[in-house]
Amino acid sequence: MAIRKKIIAGNWKMNKTSTEAKTLVPEIQEKLGKFDQAEVVICPPFTALQTASEALGTHSDIALGAQNMHQAASGAYTGEISAAMLRDLFCRYVILGHSERRQYFGETDALVNEKAKVALKANLRPIVCVGETLAEREGGKMEEVVVSQTKGSCAGFSEEDWNNVVIAYEPVWAIGTGKTATPAQAQEVHALIRKTLGEIAGKAVADKVRIQYGGSVKADNAKELLNQPDIDGALVGGASLDAASFVAIIKNGSEK
Ligand code: PEP
Numbered sequence: 271m272a273i274r275k276k277i278i279a280g281n282w283k284m285n286k287t288s289t290e291a292k293t294l295v296p297e298i299q300e301k302l303g304k305f306d307q308a309e310v311v312i313c314p315p316f317t318a319l320q321t322a323s324e325a326l327g328t329h330s331d332i333a334l335g336a337q338n339m340h341q342a343a344s345g346a347y348t349g350e351i352s353a354a355m356l357r358d359l360f361c362r363y364v365i366l367g368h369s370e371r372r373q374y375f376g377e378t379d380a381l382v383n384e385k386a387k388v389a390l391k392a393n394l395r396p397i398v399c400v401g402e403t404l405a406e407r408e409g410g411k412m413e414e415v416v417v418s419q420t421k422g423s424c425a426g427f428s429e430e431d432w433n434n435v436v437i438a439y440e441p442v443w444a445i446g447t448g449k450t451a452t453p454a455q456a457q458e459v460h461a462l463i464r465k466t467l468g469e470i471a472g473k474a475v476a477d478k479v480r481i482q483y484g485g486s487v488k489a490d491n492a493k494e495l496l497n498q499p500d501i502d503g504a505l506v507g508g509a510s511l512d513a514a515s516f517v518a519i520i521k522n523g524s525e526k
């Protein structure tokens with residue numbers, strides 16, 4: 271059975287200016303201290319990546335990630351950012367297919383899959399997000415949606431690619447709503463995603479790929495959620511904007 275190191279990522283969404291990042295990043299570093307029990311990632315908006323990258327420095331325990339990228343290498347795509355541009359700022363991760371991208375920007379599984387493959391080629395690790403809406407859950411479609419998003423967004427990855435892929439299960443009804451999936455509800459879906467990975471890529475891949483939970487994760491629910499057998503970390507939105515609450519989630523979530 272593969273040992274999966276927990277990965278806890280903060281998705282700042284469209285929050286924090288570059289100037290604000292200049293104080294928030296050192297605050298997180300100071301409160302976290304030397305820490306190797308989990309991998310920690312922060313994902314500021316594009317405009318704060320340079321500042322965050324400089325504040326983290328080259329040997330930081332905290333990795334840098336972006337929240338999206340365009341699939342083309344370069345060219346006439348006004349307003350877009352390429353994988354190479356992210357690598358140039360020392361990003362190691364990129365969140366892809368977040369439900370807000372799917373909902374407001376029409377991103378499909380096929381597009382998420384294309385972006386993920388481009389990211390992997392550029393040495394960026396995709397955090398591929400999947401998750402059902404409340405209507406889908408209440409309509410008995412949770413399994414169908416999560417399985418088809420997982421298969422569609424992660425199609426055609428090579429054995430080597432899978433070493434660098436993280437999946438985030440984020441039930442849309444739990445994002446920014448204060449409604450968290452119960453540990454049992456989250457575990458059930460994580461086990462389903464792992465089973466799906468087994469079907470599409472084999473048991474060894476299913477055993478090693480890390481699956482984060484996201485949706486109103488807070489310091490007081492992190493430990494119980496992250497102690498579920500198939501939950502390998504958290505993707506944290508709102509609570510990652512404050513150094514104390516983000517670090518409390520990291521520390522509580524890493525406790526056995
Ligand atoms: C997210 O947007 O990825 C998220 C999980 O948000 P929140 O923690 O605020 O629910």
